[in-house]
Amino acid sequence: MDFRGELPVVGVVAAGGALGAAARYGASLAWPTPAGAFPWTTLAVNTAGCAAIGVLTVLLTEAATAPHPLLRPFLGTGILGGFTTFSAYALEAQRLLGAGDAGRGVAYLAGTVVAALGAVGAATLATRGALARGAR
Secondary structure, three states, X not given: OOHHHHHHHHHHHHHHHHHHHHHHHHHHHHOOOOOOOOOHHHHHHHHHHHHHHHHHHHHHHHOOOOOOOOHHXXXXXXXXXXHOOHHHHHHHHHHXXXXXXHHHHHHHHHHHHHHHHHHHHXXXXXXXXXXXXXXX
């Protein structure tokens, strides 16, 4: 693989990742999770990010016009990859479990997966429906 040929993709992923990570950090500042509390902010960020990736994927792969080739890496891998956070999810689950709060820890572990998959599925279906209504 010619790395120089991939520099534009690396650049847009890095720029998007910085924006997404800054937005995610901003959410944690706006809605901080107190020690020992349920991590609602991370759950909301990950769920919203998954919904956004559902919308984005449909718009970029099923819309009538082909998008710019750097749009998906910038928005999907960069912004949404930087916005959603598996590391904070894992750390917060470990903190709940480590504090002896097994019920909330397991609920958070399972609830995040269910919410994330539900969000991407619902957003995908809703976006497809909106595109189909617009095509009529």
